[in-house]
Amino acid sequence: MGNFASFAPLRLCGEWDLFGINMKYELDARRLFCPMPVIRTQDRVAQLQPGDLLEVVASDPGVINDIPAWCRINGHRVVETREENGDIIVLIEVGSGE
Amino acid sequence: MTQQRKAVALISGGLDSLLAAKVILEQGIHVEGINFFTGFCVEGHTHAIRKRDKARPKRNNALWSAEQLGIKLHIIDIVEEYKDVLLNPKHGYGANMNPCLDCKIFMVHKALEWAQKNGFDFIITGEVIGQRPMSQRKETMPVVARESGAEDRLLRPLCAKNLPPTLPEREGWVDREKLYNFSGRNRKPQMALAKQFGFEDYASPAGGCCFLTDEAYSRKLIDLWKGRGNREYEMDDIMLLKVGRHIRPAPHYKLIVSREEGENNFLLGYRKQFIHLFTTSHPGPLALLDGEPSEADLELAARIVARYGKGRTAEQVTVEVHFPDGESRTLEVTPLLPHEVKEEWMV
Ligand code: SF4
Numbered sequence: 001m002g003n004f005a006s007f008a009p010l011r012l013c014g015e016w017d018l019f020g021i022n023m024k025y026e027l028d029a030r031r032l033f034c035p036m037p038v039i040r041t042q043d044r045v046a047q048l049q050p051g052d053l054l055e056v057v058a059s060d061p062g063v064i065n066d067i068p069a070w071c072r073i074n075g076h077r078v079v080e081t082r083e084e085n086g087d088i089i090v091l092i093e094v095g096s097g098e
Numbered sequence: 099m100t101q102q103r104k105a106v107a108l109i110s111g112g113l114d115s116l117l118a119a120k121v122i123l124e125q126g127i128h129v130e131g132i133n134f135f136t137g138f139c140v141e142g143h144t145h146a147i148r149k150r151d152k153a154r155p156k157r158n159n160a161l162w163s164a165e166q167l168g169i170k171l172h173i174i175d176i177v178e179e180y181k182d183v184l185l186n187p188k189h190g191y192g193a194n195m196n197p198c199l200d201c202k203i204f205m206v207h208k209a210l211e212w213a214q215k216n217g218f219d220f221i222i223t224g225e226v227i228g229q230r231p232m233s234q235r236k237e238t239m240p241v242v243a244r245e246s247g248a249e250d251r252l253l254r255p256l257c258a259k260n261l262p263p264t265l266p267e268r269e270g271w272v273d274r275e276k277l278y279n280f281s282g283r284n285r286k287p288q289m290a291l292a293k294q295f296g297f298e299d300y301a302s303p304a305g306g307c308c309f310l311t312d313e314a315y316s317r318k319l320i321d322l323w324k325g326r327g328n329r330e331y332e333m334d335d336i337m338l339l340k341v342g343r344h345i346r347p348a349p350h351y352k353l354i355v356s357r358e359e360g361e362n363n364f365l366l367g368y369r370k371q372f373i374h375l376f377t378t379s380h381p382g383p384l385a386l387l388d389g390e391p392s393e394a395d396l397e398l399a400a401r402i403v404a405r406y407g408k409g410r411t412a413e414q415v416t417v418e419v420h421f422p423d424g425e426s427r428t429l430e431v432t433p434l435l436p437h438e439v440k441e442e443w444m445v
Pocket residue numbers: 136196197198199201202233306307308309310311
């Protein structure tokens with residue numbers, strides 16, 4: 001369960017989306033090796049609300065498989081996966097956890 | 099209405115933990131998986147380093163298992179806490195630096211804490227009596243249950259019938275008759291059960307779960323501790339032991355020489371933490387130097403690095419040495435001949 005006290009400032013550092021309801025966050029998981037990027041993603045997603053977006057930037061190519069697998073298992077959606085300047089970027093939409 | 103009972107399953111990515119969780123799921127129990135990352139786990143890692151593995155990133159077998167089972171998986175970072183398990187195992191080590199029994203106790207204990215926090219009733223593992231010489235023996239089964247604190251909330255579905263009934267069995271949450279009595283090193287019963295459940299393409303049944311069972315890796319770890327004069331280690335150390343040739347020409351310093359482009363790039367990421375050397379007159383590897391070398395040591399290190407480059411037969415090779423503080427110098431050296439790289443230097 002999210003802790004409200006620590007949650008409030010977290011939401012302030014994201015960007016509002018078009019509808020002003022959900023937020024977009026970033027997670028820098030570069031130079032971490034699998035499964036650490038997955039663990040960091042998991043811990044960050046636990047602090048977010050359903051519908052929020054999390055953009056994970058990683059350098060380990062293992063995340064191409066591992067983050068989508070983690071999302072499928074845990075009820076989140078991968079919106080897109082792309083490579084940019086040698087980094088791998090995975091955009092996740094947080095699900096309800098069901 | 100009867101209460102929906104919940105079990106947390108230790109998922110390693112191997113076949114046994116997959117089957118154990120499936121057996122309990124089949125009995126209508128709500129199961130979620132937990133997977134512990136010690137830093138030494140075989141899952142992940144090396145595909146990030148070696149170039150030839152990059153084209154085909156390896157799957158994480160714990161995630162794969164959870165997906166096959168249709169359960170959630172919680173991956174827990176225990177790198178820091180695990181240090182004490184590795185450095186001070188009450189029950190000692192296995193054939194190499196693997197403190198399997200203490201490791202099992204620790205993981206079951208962590209799973210118990212997680213279960214209590216999240217309202218789960220019991221813990222499942224894929225342990226089978228006699229499967230592993232150190233941690234999975236008839237005598238160690240109660241040790242794990244007792245020392246982890248899980249006591250009779252620890253259920254091993256694959257060999258439960260060879261053990262006294264646990265709480266979930268006594269309370270009728272699970273039907274003991276539908277559990278198994280596997281024992282010994284024979285893998286056939288597990289393979290048959292996998293077939294029955296329709297599991298294919300599972301991870302190598304005999305695969306160890308971590309690098310600490312590996313002889314060469316354990317040797318490098320012991321060498322690292324000896325070289326430093328203490329047994330501390332960080333995640334970077336764990337990673338670097340998996341990369342390159344490790345050469346220790348003297349007790350106070352060691353070279354890590356890359357073997358291919360992927361390792362080169364990987365080691366490059368550590369250039370701000372270590373002295374690093376590379377040849378400039380000829381193509382060659384990148385090497386990190388861990389320790390405090392004298393001038394003469396640096397010269398020898400440069401000759402070793404030159405020996406692994408394209409200029410190995412040249413009379414003179416130019417080697418650049420860079421220090422973490424940004425300083426650098428250039429050395430002109432004669433590459434060592436293959437027989438001059440002493441066997442006892444190779445870690
Ligand atoms: S092989 Fe490694 S992870 Fe598995 S029980 Fe032994 S020490 Fe622990």
